[in-house]
Amino acid sequence: MDPGAALVEALASRGGPRLPAVEWHESIGSTSDRLKDLARAGAPEWTAVLAERQTGGRGREGRTWQSPPGGLYLSVLLRPRSEPASLVPLAAGVAVAEAVASFGVACELKWPNDVLASGRKLAGILAEASSGSAGVEWVVLGLGLNVALEASSLPAELRDGVTSLRAEAAREASPEAVAVAVLARLGVWYDALREAPSRVVAAWRERAIPWWGTLVDVRSGAAVLRGRLVTVDDDGALVIEFSGGDRRRFVSGEVSRVRQAAAS
Ligand code: BTN
Numbered sequence: 001m002d003p004g005a006a007l008v009e010a011l012a013s014r015g016g017p018r019l020p021a022v023e024w025h026e027s028i029g030s031t032s033d034r035l036k037d038l039a040r041a042g043a044p045e046w047t048a049v050l051a052e053r054q055t056g057g058r059g060r061e062g063r064t065w066q067s068p069p070g071g072l073y074l075s076v077l078l079r080p081r082s083e084p085a086s087l088v089p090l091a092a093g094v095a096v097a098e099a100v101a102s103f104g105v106a107c108e109l110k111w112p113n114d115v116l117a118s119g120r121k122l123a124g125i126l127a128e129a130s131s132g133s134a135g136v137e138w139v140v141l142g143l144g145l146n147v148a149l150e151a152s153s154l155p156a157e158l159r160d161g162v163t164s165l166r167a168e169a170a171r172e173a174s175p176e177a178v179a180v181a182v183l184a185r186l187g188v189w190y191d192a193l194r195e196a197p198s199r200v201v202a203a204w205r206e207r208a209i210p211w212w213g214t215l216v217d218v219r220s221g222a223a224v225l226r227g228r229l230v231t232v233d234d235d236g237a238l239v240i241e242f243s244g245g246d247r248r249r250f251v252s253g254e255v256s257r258v259r260q261a262a263a264s
Contacts, residue, residue: 004050007179016184023049029056031075032126032142038077039130039138045079050179057144060113060126061254065144068153070164072145072175076183077138083193085136086236086251089113089127090204091189092141096123097207099181100145105168108209111238111255115145116209120163122146143182147175201234208232211257216240220253229255 001009004022011019021043028034031049033056038047054067067073078088093109100107100115100122107117115123123145130137146164154162165173192200216229218240227240230247237249 003176007048007050007176007183010176010180011183014180014184016180017046017187017190019046019048019183020044021047025049025051027051027053027055028073030054030058030142031073032058032128032140035075035077035140035142036128036130039140043077045077047077048183049075050175052175058126058142059124059144065124065126066154066158067144068149070147070149070153070175072143072147072178072182074145074179074182075140075142076186077140078190079138080136080193083190084197084235085129085139087193087197087200088139088141088190089125090232090236091193091200092125092127092143092186094200094203094207095185095189096125096143096145096182098185099178100165102181103165103169103173103178104171105165107207109204109207110209111232112236112252117163117168120161122163122165122168141186145175145178145182147173147178198234201232201236204236205232211255215258216255217258218250218253218255220250226258 004024007022008019028051031051035049051073053069054073057065057067059065096115097107105117107115107122110116113125126142127139129139148166149164151159211229213228218225227242230239230241233239237251239247239249241247
């Protein structure tokens with residue numbers, strides 16, 4: 001059986017979402033670029049594209065996502081209707097955290113979309129949406145998860161900041177098995193978005209790095225703004241309070257903790 005069909009079958013047997021079509025590539029530029037083409041051509045919700053490696057993997061903020069063999073490179077198409085599209089990335093983060101936990105690895109979520117284990121990056125999520133006059137038409141969720149990645153296959157400057165499921169877990173997992181686990185949990189949390197969005201945000205907050213109340217820098221475009229991290233609000237935005245008491249919401253950006261010496 002080809003890996004795509006095996007994935008569909010494994011998911012169905014776990015009561016997960018029914019995938020109408022799955023493309024499995026040995027090598028591709030970017031699974032998300034391919035899926036965006038399919039989305040524009042009218043592909044149905046839950047169409048998925050996976051690859052064993054990517055030659056043009058993309059991360060957030062225009063960064064490159066190194067994609068050698070040994071990682072899971074998965075993109076899945078959603079077409080939110082009553083589901084709040086702004087919360088799809090948070091639902092995905094919770095789904096990934098739970099999937100990873102099912103392989104015995106505890107992880108933390110860092111706004112907006114990093115999945116960390118032992119303080120190192122285990123996975124990243126890239127959510128790309130297209131809107132028309134009626135609102136959001138589709139969201140392509142791209143997930144890169146380091147399953148059995150060898151640090152030596154990454155550029156030297158990335159090695160210290162990255163971990164893998166193999167390094168963290170007591171037992172081996174295949175990218176296929178991880179994909180099934182992630183998609184099964186995503187099905188659950190996507191349903192929750194429709195029924196009780198606040199439950200998704202609460203679940204995300206529970207798994208977040210507990211930086212609440214601490215001083216952080218938020219890089220948004222060219223600006224870096226410093227303030228105390230208040231919360232991630234019910235729309236998934238990061239809320240910061242500045243020293244004068246003013247608050248600001250961020251819907252995108254990069255957050256990092258201010259170290260003690262720099263804070264004083
Ligand atoms: C991040 O910057 O943390 C997000 C990384 C997302 C990478 C995944 S790998 C599958 C999909 N295809 C891409 O080109 N990017 C996403």
